[in-house]
Amino acid sequence: MEEVNVTNYNAEWINDFGQEKAKIKNVMDKIILGIEHIGSTSVPGLGAKPVIDMMVGVKELSQVSPEYIVQLKSINYEYVHKPEFPERLFFRKGHWRAGTHHLHVYIHNGEHWLNNIMFRDYLRSHPKAMDDYYRLKKQLEGLYKSDKVAYTEAKAPFIQSILTKLRSENQT
Numbered sequence: 001m002e003e004v005n006v007t008n009y010n011a012e013w014i015n016d017f018g019q020e021k022a023k024i025k026n027v028m029d030k031i032i033l034g035i036e037h038i039g040s041t042s043v044p045g046l047g048a049k050p051v052i053d054m055m056v057g058v059k060e061l062s063q064v065s066p067e068y069i070v071q072l073k074s075i076n077y078e079y080v081h082k083p084e085f086p087e088r089l090f091f092r093k094g095h096w097r098a099g100t101h102h103l104h105v106y107i108h109n110g111e112h113w114l115n116n117i118m119f120r121d122y123l124r125s126h127p128k129a130m131d132d133y134y135r136l137k138k139q140l141e142g143l144y145k146s147d148k149v150a151y152t153e154a155k156a157p158f159i160q161s162i163l164t165k166l167r168s169e170n171q172t
Contacts, residue, residue, distance in 0.1 A: 004151045006047050006134075006141045013041040016052050020093075020101055024056060027071035031063045032056055033108035038116040040137070043123045047134050052101045055116055057108025064089050064105055077103055087112050118166050119159055133158060 017037040025032060039053030040046045058064065069079045077091040087110070093101035106113040123130045136158055144151040 002148075003145050004141050004148055005049060006137045007050050008047050009045050010041075010050065011044075013048075013050070013052060014044075016101075017042070017054060020052060020054060023075045024054070024072070024077075024103065027075060028056060028064075028068055031058050031068070033058060034113075036117060036120075038104075038120050039102075040123075040133075042120050043130060045127075046123060046130050047137065051099060053104065054101065055104040055106055055113065057106055057110075057113050059108065061089055061105065061107065072103070077101070115163055119162055122162055122166060129162065 014037070021035050021037075024035060034057035036042075036055050036057075037052070038055050039051070040048030041050070041052050072079065072091055076093045078093070080090045080092050082088075082090050087106065089105040091103040091105070092099040093103070104116075106116075123133060133155075136155065140151050140154045144154065
């Protein structure tokens with residue numbers, strides 16, 4: 001199993017996303033309403049695990065038929081059934097627990113879609129928050145080097161605090 005490894009920011013992550021976006025659009029173009037680069041690799045200057053996270057927005061998850069799953073497999077994206085996350089479909093490129101790219105399919109402009117964009121955009125426009133998040137990630141890397149699930153769960157309160165703050169600001 002690959003260890004948690006938070007690396008320095010790599011500008012090539014943006015290019016990597018662009019290449020993958022073109023491939024994904026090519027096989028899913030009929031149902032895609034949006035495609036976004038999310039996660040830490042989408043924030044210029046932020047160190048991250050070198051996994052490109054992307055999300056595709058569709059009208060309904062049921063549109064991702066077995067035919068699309070086969071087409072995504074043809075470009076090396078394997079469907080990973082995650083019944084604990086009914087709000088999305090998940091595809092991985094790369095080996096189990098060591099993927100290089102993650103593709104999340106959400107309802108376009110749904111709650112999860114918007115949360116990912118709000119958090120990404122907040123980090124992009126708030127350098128202090130980006131630095132705080134990086135320090136947290138490095139701290140958690142040391143604590144959970146061999147446990148990616150615990151590492152991810154331990155980041156959740158920080159992410160939720162930003163989203164709560166943004167929702168509160170939008171209501172006033």
